[in-house]
Amino acid sequence: MNRRNFIQSSAVLGGGLLISFTIPQANKLAALSQPTATSGFTPNAFLNIGADNTITVTLSHVEMGQGIWTTLPMLIAEELDVDLKKIIVKHGGPDKALNHTVFGVQITGGSSTTWSEFDRYRYAGATARIMLMQAASKKSGTDLKDCKAENGIVIAGKNKYTYGELAADAALLPIPERPQLKKPAEWKYIGKGNKRLDASVKTNGSAVFGMDIKLPGLLTAVVAHAPVFGGKVKSFDSTKAMLVPGVKQVVQIPTGVAVIAEHYYAAQQGKKVLSVVWEDGIGAQLSTVKQAAEYKKLAATDGLTAQKKGDAAAGISKSAKVYKAEYVFPYLAHAAMEPLNCTVRIDGDGCEIWTGTQLPAAEQASAAKILGFAPEKVKVNIPFLGGGFGRRATPVTDFVSEAVHIAKNSGKSIKMVWSREDDMKGGHYRPFFVHNVQVGLNSEGLPVAWKHNIVGQSIMQAATPAFGAPKTPIDSTSVEGVMGSPYLTQVPDHFVGLHNTEEVVPVLWYRSVGHTHTAYVMETMIDELAKSSGQDPVAYRQRLLADHPRHLAALNLVAEKGEWKKTLPKGRFKGIAVNEAFGSFVAVLAEVSIADGQVRVHKIDCAIDCGLAVNPDGVKAQTESGIVFGLTMALYGELTLEKGKLQQNNFYDYRIARMHESPEINVFIVDSNEKMGGAGECSVPPTAPAIVNAIFTATGKRIYNLPIANHKLIQQ
Amino acid sequence: MEKLTLTVNGLAREVNVDPNMPLLWVLRDLLGLTGTKFGCGVAQCGACTVHVNGEALRSCVTKVSRAVGQQIITIEALSENNDHPLQLAWAELDVPQCGYCQSGQLMSAAVLLREKPNPTDQDIDDAMSGNICRCGTYPRIRAAIHKAAKMQQEGVKP
Structure with missing residues (x-):
């Protein structure tokens, strides 16, 4: 299954709908054979209740900062009705029972953990709770309807049993199919403030990496x-x-x-x-300057059709006004702190x-x-x-x-x-991309024709060993965000083309994948169109996104909270961007100033609609994190090659945003009952365009190639 | 190779090493104190920050010979029960994400808080800009330092 299919499936299955899955048992025989005091009760692959009342949750996804070490146990704690803080958490190893509910392989990625496990982990907890109640009912001779499970104890008439006391009996019972889940009004953990369960071990050096x-x-x-x-x-x-x-x-x-x-x-x-x-x-023939020239040449020609409506070329030739731009995006290294x-x-x-x-x-x-x-x-x-x-x-x-x-x-x-240098020079980068865009406007300044060609290496092609060969040459990770853009749906004549290139440099998904460059192009181009026709960038977007309520909800909330209409003090400038990625809708409002030829980002306001925010502070933390990641990408992110050798080595020549560059960040969550989306990657894409849109207001300069640090900025 | 005696977290530890070996690798690979992290090896990221005679030092570029006769404190001994005001504030505000850089962040912040019990945002920028966090937890680190300062004023002892 390729990533495009993931996204299509997730769009269908991601929301409050029931995801079709079975709750895999850890081991069918173990559940049915002699349970011992030490093995406890293991109703499924995600949960074990020991006779000593220990509750262990096995994660199908891994903790890399995004907070699922807390969120997945929350889902079980909610339905099992136990104290979240007492749960022991562990990563599962390779196990088909832990495969992603939608992607079909065992993977942590695509900002998908919470929505894809929302039902499975809740059912894992609910199943165990009903079995414990049944065990208590049998043991005490109390009718099941007079049994109640609460905070690790089953109250069966006059009898009280801890879950541990019932574990061995419960393990012998048949596993129910679809137990009743709690109603949202009954939730104690979901949607509430929950502290990270891994915070403490990550403050005293005891967390093991x-x-x-x-x-x-x-x-x-x-x-x-x-x-x-x-x-x-x-x-x-x-x-x-x-x-x-x-x-x-x-x-x-x-x-x-x-x-x-x-x-x-x-x-x-x-x-x-x-x-x-x-x-x-042959790698010795690859240099960034040459690569850019070749890609630009290709981008000026039509690639394989990713999306098409009407006749883009004809539409452009009869437009009142035409805008053309060519964008260049460098290779990027993930540079996680742990080499x-x-x-x-x-x-x-x-x-x-x-x-x-x-x-x-x-x-x-x-x-x-x-x-x-x-x-x-x-x-x-x-x-x-x-x-x-x-x-x-x-x-x-x-x-x-x-x-x-x-x-x-x-x-x-x-x-x-690996040393930091090995890690940086080790490849598997965000691919080098070039976009060539032509937009025709009508007399009202609205886009009526759009021709867009994208050139770069295919990530899904590189992912073949784990996911199989792509079924289509249109790699959605190269075009996502342009293909399917809400701005294009009403453009009568448009074309999105893709040129897949092959290089010796291996490429890979990088936090927010294709959106790292496509959101930049779309949101800076829309901004350019708005400003060039004398229209307010928020009002212009509101007009074009009229039929896209979730984009609008995020845009409107950030415009309100960030006081878009308020005049800023002298020397401060603002820019805005909105984007959908991984099922969530994020709008960013950036406030900047210009000094010594460079930009300083003072404040970022951000609104996110991810549907139900299962752990709201976790959503905020991830959104902040994505903004700082996007800031680094915008300000400094660039790898270059000369004769096949990477020119960057370490953090001194591949800079990461630091404390003094980190802006004030305010995150607002849209109150939403819409389909659940992700949180981990979704704020990365709109951050860079919001910043450069603010830079344009300050300087009159459009930045068509990142990073910003390569441009000398002068305030107008 | 030389026999050196180090004082680490209050205990005398004897090592037989190349005196040029960075303190980081002595701590991690010879003494098993893995709370101090390796991030860059060139004093650019601060993940390896430890206290040597009360100063925040990048152990990845500090020769072990330089640390002889000095008091070396690592994250494992920042407090006895994970209850330094900074550690409490870090947990309270959910600062860590992946957590890899946080030992270094805390060790840098601890020196700041001792030197400036009521640090300004500028003080925080100055003291903390040597520590990279790729998860971008900076806003929470800033808030947690302010919170720890307040806790310290209210009597929570480091």
């Missing part, structure tokens, strides 16, 4: 990678490296040469004196892996293939992820495969650790 795995005799491996994308090892000499105290072994692997040592420092010292001769290959790493221990015919991954089953399958093991012989343990943003959902399993090769070729238990 992949980087922190400790095993007896574990060695650290670092890798010398080809300096040019697609390069290969021709030969290497490990003599000097082996002389470094602490270095144990040097082994060749398909992607380079690994130095294995007692600790990271020794391994790095060994890598420094390792001598490798590389075969560069990529993976620990591997091979023991006879079994293998155990510890790594922060968004795609556990894909990692398992790759490791099994490399080792010639059956997949079930590979155990994947998932600690906390020190950020993901898509980089830890790599269908080609680059870093895990690399670590498995090192363990296999060395015969050692190793923790492979």
